[in-house]
Amino acid sequence: MNTKSLNSLADLICRAQEQDRTPMGIAFAVDAAGRHMTPEVAAELARLRSRVSELEAERHGTNEALSDAAEALRVGRDRMAELEAERTRPAPMFDPVAGLERLRQEIAAAPVEDPHDSPLHHAYTTGRDLPEVSRG
Known part of the structure; x- marks a missing residue:
């Protein structure tokens, strides 16, 4: 219960006591006020x-x-x-000529590899590179 409710009930009981009521009379007053549960x-x-x-x-x-x-x-x-x-945004137009031109420029700017300096270069000399052939 909250304080406001308790104060109201205490006030009801005090008024009933002022009228010289018995405990049962006080209980009837509480019930009549709808405060009894x-x-x-x-x-x-x-x-x-x-x-x-x-x-x-x-x-x-x-x-x-x-x-x-x-x-x-x-x-x-x-x-x-x-x-x-x-x-819904329009796609950018592709210009194949500009793409080819760019590719040409990249190829032209790339360093040219000397085939004799390549790590894959092999002279293929026959004397020592091939196994000996037995004649018989």
Whole structure:
């Protein structure tokens, strides 16, 4: 119970005592004011309060999941908009002559390898490179 409720009940009991009521008379005054709770009603109230707390916690979890889903949808929508913009953007024109010209310039700028200096060069001298032939 909260303080405001307790103060109100205490005030009700004090007024009943001022009228020289017996303990039973005070109990009747409390019941008449609707302030009396049976053990069953108190248990039901406790159960309902517990259920309300569970539902509030569930709502909190649902709200967080909904917020995450909404954020994922926004990210997906933004990505779709980017892809749509790329799709509608005109492709750059390819100029094959300019590509060939560039390739020619790169080939011309490359150093020329002397075939005699190459690591793959072989003189193929016959005397010592070939196995001996037996004549017989």
